[in-house]
Amino acid sequence: MLLGWLAWTERSVDLAVLAGLAVVVRAAFIPYVLRRQIRAFRWRMRERHAAHRVTGHALAAVAVAIVAWFVFQQTLASAFPQVGGALPFVLLLQGLLMLATRGNTIVQVIGYLEEENAVVYAGALFAQGFPLFVEVVVFLDVLGVVLVGVILSIQRDVTGTLEESALEELTG
Amino acid sequence: MTVDAPTLALFGLLASPSAAALLALVPNDRVSEASARGGSLAAFLSAVFLLASGTSGQWGAYLGLDPLSAVFLIMVTGIYATSSWYSKRYLRSVHQPFLTPQVYYALVSAFAFSMVFTLVVSDLGLMWIGVEATTVASALLIVLERKPSSVEAAWRYTLIASAGLTIALFALLLLYTSTGTLNAFALAARPPPATLPVEMAVALALVGYGTKVGLFPMHTWLPDAHSEAPSPVSAMFSGVLLPTALYAFLRVYRVLPAPAPASIRYLLLAFGIATALVAAFLVQRQRSYKRLLAYSSMEVMGIAVVGVAIGGVALYGALLLLLAHAFAKSAAFYCAGNVLRATGTSKIDELSGVGRSMPWTGAGWLLSAAAVTGAPPFGTFLGELLIVVGSFEAGLPWVGGVVAVAILIAFLGVNSQIGRIVLGDPTPRAIAVGAEREGGFGVAYLNLGVALAIGIASLPYLSRAVVAAASLLGGRGP
Numbered sequence: 001m002l003l004g005w006l007a008w009t010e011r012s013v014d015l016a017v018l019a020g021l022a023v024v025v026r027a028a029f030i031p032y033v034l035r036r037q038i039r040a041f042r043w044r045m046r047e048r049h050a051a052h053r054v055t056g057h058a059l060a061a062v063a064v065a066i067v068a069w070f071v072f073q074q075t076l077a078s079a080f081p082q083v084g085g086a087l088p089f090v091l092l093l094q095g096l097l098m099l100a101t102r103g104n105t106i107v108q109v110i111g112y113l114e115e116e117n118a119v120v121y122a123g124a125l126f127a128q129g130f131p132l133f134v135e136v137v138v139f140l141d142v143l144g145v146v147l148v149g150v151i152l153s154i155q156r157d158v159t160g161t162l163e164e165s166a167l168e169e170l171t172g
Numbered sequence: 173m174t175v176d177a178p179t180l181a182l183f184g185l186l187a188s189p190s191a192a193a194l195l196a197l198v199p200n201d202r203v204s205e206a207s208a209r210g211g212s213l214a215a216f217l218s219a220v221f222l223l224a225s226g227t228s229g230q231w232g233a234y235l236g237l238d239p240l241s242a243v244f245l246i247m248v249t250g251i252y253a254t255s256s257w258y259s260k261r262y263l264r265s266v267h268q269p270f271l272t273p274q275v276y277y278a279l280v281s282a283f284a285f286s287m288v289f290t291l292v293v294s295d296l297g298l299m300w301i302g303v304e305a306t307t308v309a310s311a312l313l314i315v316l317e318r319k320p321s322s323v324e325a326a327w328r329y330t331l332i333a334s335a336g337l338t339i340a341l342f343a344l345l346l347l348y349t350s351t352g353t354l355n356a357f358a359l360a361a362r363p364p365p366a367t368l369p370v371e372m373a374v375a376l377a378l379v380g381y382g383t384k385v386g387l388f389p390m391h392t393w394l395p396d397a398h399s400e401a402p403s404p405v406s407a408m409f410s411g412v413l414l415p416t417a418l419y420a421f422l423r424v425y426r427v428l429p430a431p432a433p434a435s436i437r438y439l440l441l442a443f444g445i446a447t448a449l450v451a452a453f454l455v456q457r458q459r460s461y462k463r464l465l466a467y468s469s470m471e472v473m474g475i476a477v478v479g480v481a482i483g484g485v486a487l488y489g490a491l492l493l494l495l496a497h498a499f500a501k502s503a504a505f506y507c508a509g510n511v512l513r514a515t516g517t518s519k520i521d522e523l524s525g526v527g528r529s530m531p532w533t534g535a536g537w538l539l540s541a542a543a544v545t546g547a548p549p550f551g552t553f554l555g556e557l558l559i560v561v562g563s564f565e566a567g568l569p570w571v572g573g574v575v576a577v578a579i580l581i582a583f584l585g586v587n588s589q590i591g592r593i594v595l596g597d598p599t600p601r602a603i604a605v606g607a608e609r610e611g612g613f614g615v616a617y618l619n620l621g622v623a624l625a626i627g628i629a630s631l632p633y634l635s636r637a638v639v640a641a642a643s644l645l646g647g648r649g650p
Contacts, residue, residue: 079349079369092342099335108331115338122342126349136297136341154270154315154323 002124022120030113057101061094068093080126088125091118178227181218182235185245185288188214189252193281201273205260208277212253215288219245224633236294236357239640243491244291244419246634247498250622251411252284254615255404258506261612262404265513270318283309283408287416296344296354296423300337303384303420306413307333313405314397325396332393336383343376343424356423360644363429370427374436377424378443384417386470387477388447398466399518403509406462407502410469415494418476422645430646431483440481441571447474448578455585460518461511464589465504468544471582472497472552478575479559480645486562487647489555491638492626496551500543500623506616507537511593513612514605520589525598529605534594536616541590543623545583551626558650 003022007015072086091114098111123136175183192211196204223242230236259280263273271279286309290302307330314326348354350369364370383390394414398406428436451471458464472493479490510533511526512518527534543550556579563572625631639649 075372076346076369088342092338095338096335099331112331112335115335119338119341119345122345126345136301154326 002121006124026113026117030109060097060101064093064097065090082125085125088118088122091115091121178222178225178237179231181221181225181227182231182237182292184218185215185222185249185292186285188212188218189281189285189288193278193285196277196281197274199274204274204277208256208259208281209253211281212249212256212284215284216246216249216253219249223637226633226637230294230357233355234293234295234298237292238357238644239637240419240422240644241291243495243634243637243641244415245288247415247495248284248287248291248412251408251498251502251619252280252287254502254506254619255407256280258407258509258612258615259402259404262402262509262513266317266402268318270315271312276313276316279309279313280405280408283313283405285309287412290416290420294355294357296347296356296359299356299420299423300341300344303340303381303417304334304337306384306416307337310401310405310409310413314401316402316405317400319400322400325393325400329393329397332390333384336380336390338380339383340377340380340420343373343380346370346373346376347424347427351427356426359427363427366428366433371433371436374424374428374432375439377421378436378439381417381421381424382443382477385414385421385477386447386473387443388450388470388474391447391451391470394470395463395466398469399460399462403462403505403512406465406509407505410466410505411498411502414469414473415476415498418473418494422480425480426645432646437481437483440477444474444477444479444481445571445574445578447471448478448575448582449474452578452581452585455582458585458589459520461508461520461523461590461593462505462518464520464586465501465508465544468582468586469497469501471578472501472544475556475559475575475578478571479555479562482559482562482566482568482571483646484562484566484648485650486559486566487645488639488642488649489558489562491555491641491647492558493552493555495634495638496555496623496626497544499619499626500540500550500552503536503616503619503623504540504544506619507533507540507613510612510616511537515601517601520593522601523593523599524596525594526605527594528598532613533616536613536620537590538587538594540616540620540623541586543620545586546579547583547587549627550623552623554627 001019003015003019006012007019068090069086072089076089077085095111095113095115095118098114099108102108102111188211192207195207195211198204198207219242222237223246226239227242228238256277259277263269263276269276283306286302286305289305290299293299293302311326311330314329315322344354346369350367350373351359351364353359378387379390383393386394398409401409425432425436431437448471451467451474455464455467455471458467476490476493479486479493508518510530511523514530514533515523515526517523527538543552546552546556556575560572560576563569563575626634642648
């Protein structure tokens with residue numbers, strides 16, 4: 001929506017195409033593939049002790065948001081006075097938190113997408129005229145498609161599910 | 173219209189791996205193999221020409237070369253060439269590979285192209301795209317052997333490296349907002365004032381690109397990807413991917429007026445020292461020899477980052493270390509690949525005495541293990557020595573002491589374990605290996621020779637370029 005608004009105000013065809021691409025890839029393609037993957041997907045689907053950690057994850061997410069906002073106000077708020085300027089930083093850190101603390105593959109994809117969205121949002125909000133902005137966002141979309149479409153499919157097809165013993169090689 | 177020789181060489185540098193990647197897709201194994209070998213040799217010769225001619229400057233708004241990029245180009249194209257050469261024998265031993273030889277060679281060339289692209293662009297945004305493209309091109313190479321652990325390693329690599337690079341992109345956004353340009357050459361010629369947003373951009377770039385360099389604590393993808401990838405690709409990961417990511421950071425670091433603010437230098441020191449020490453200790457407890465080599469690479473990267481932080485002669489030492497390490501570590505991975513092909517295991521406990529049945533590979537492996545851990549007279553020794561001496565010169569003797577301890581611990585860990593595998597009492601698995609017939613050690617000895625030459629001789633053009641590259645970053649030659 002932000003990209004669409006920017007495209008309208010700046011009368012930019014590039015940004016309009018980018019907004020369309022964002023809708024197609026982020027709002028339609030990736031959620032569609034993820035939904036299909038979840039049905040047939042057993043690889044790292046379950047997390048150890050996930051059920052009783054929901055509250056902990058929610059509390060951690062709130063704590064990270066508060067810390068990110070506080071750090072932004074103390075360091076970068078004067079350089080980025082735009083309304084909602086702290087939001088991309090909060091999203092970035094929450095995405096990182098999700099990647100670092102969750103073992104479920106699908107959740108990790110969502111964490112990565114959250115990070116990606118934070119960057120696109122920050123680029124649109126702060127750095128209008130950022131060179132290669134369109135190319136960078138398209139590239140991130142390509143990577144998202146590769147991540148979701150290719151590697152998840154390989155994970156599903158190679159063995160179906162992940163056994164602890166299969167990961168012995170990755171210890172140490 | 174006439175085109176001058178350096179422009180032609182630059183074109184050749186970019187065109188060779190990309191053409192090789194396309195040609196490799198022709199459905200004929202020989203063509204695929206020849207395209208990768210030919211493309212990599214052409215790219216290497218172009219890099220040598222650019223280094224020898226001392227080419228420096230910009231081509232349009234987006235391409236640029238200087239001694240720093242020239243030194244890294246030699247590393248990348250050199251290892252691309254030897255890995256392409258070594259791949260044929262290795263691929264023959266992989267049962268039911270996930271990728272056809274066509275796709276494998278196409279991805280290897282695309283991987284090399286993305287690194288070359290990173291090194292020849294002058295725009296930091298394009299450089300970021302280049303580093304991110306290395307992830308896309310190389311992730312599928314990790315799953316060649318179709319094992320669950322390989323797929324898991326590819327997954328971790330893609331996710332962690334991409335997450336780190338997102339932080340690097342944030343750094344570039346900050347930098348652009350503060351300076352209004354992302355042209356690395358223009359920013360280095362007229363450094364902006366070291367304001368808080370600029371310093372934060374450099375710090376975030378360190379964390380972001382540092383993830384791909386393998387700095388602690390963002391290193392967790394590194395041992396998995398290096399150990400699960402096929403050996404020729406592991407050689408490219410360890411030898412040149414990590415330095416390429418460090419190069420991207422150095423371009424952002426160079427935006428700061430020299431000497432860099434103390435806060436940034438201490439941040440670099442903290443990351444470098446922590447990485448070198450953690451890796452040196454982790455080397456001791458490895459059960460897989462490929463992970464052992466991966467942690468050794470991590471330790472070297474940590475020491476190189478310390479050299480960058482100290483500056484002066486230590487920075488020259490860091491560049492020399494990266495250069496010699498690239499050739500020595502790739503030699504170690506080729507030898508490890510030979511042993512893996514012959515024995516079918518990468519577990520240290522299951523192997524002992526392989527040197528009896530594989531004397532050439534065994535000797536090469538022992539020498540390359542000594543070379544990667546900084547034994548004299550290899551170039552890595554000279555590089556590490558200069559970093560330690562540089563830290564004393566800079567009035568930071570404790571840094572020199574800690575670095576020396578990390579070097580010693582890693583040296584003992586790597587050499588004792590590889591020494592036991594090669595020279596110990598033969599285990600049944602080692603005895604079962606037939607006499608060495610297939611070869612595959614030639615490229616290892618070639619690269620080992622380069623690492624040795626860097627240490628004992630002033631190589632024409634290269635030594636001069638390394639001094640010039642160090643000067644660009646605020647360092648100096650010995």
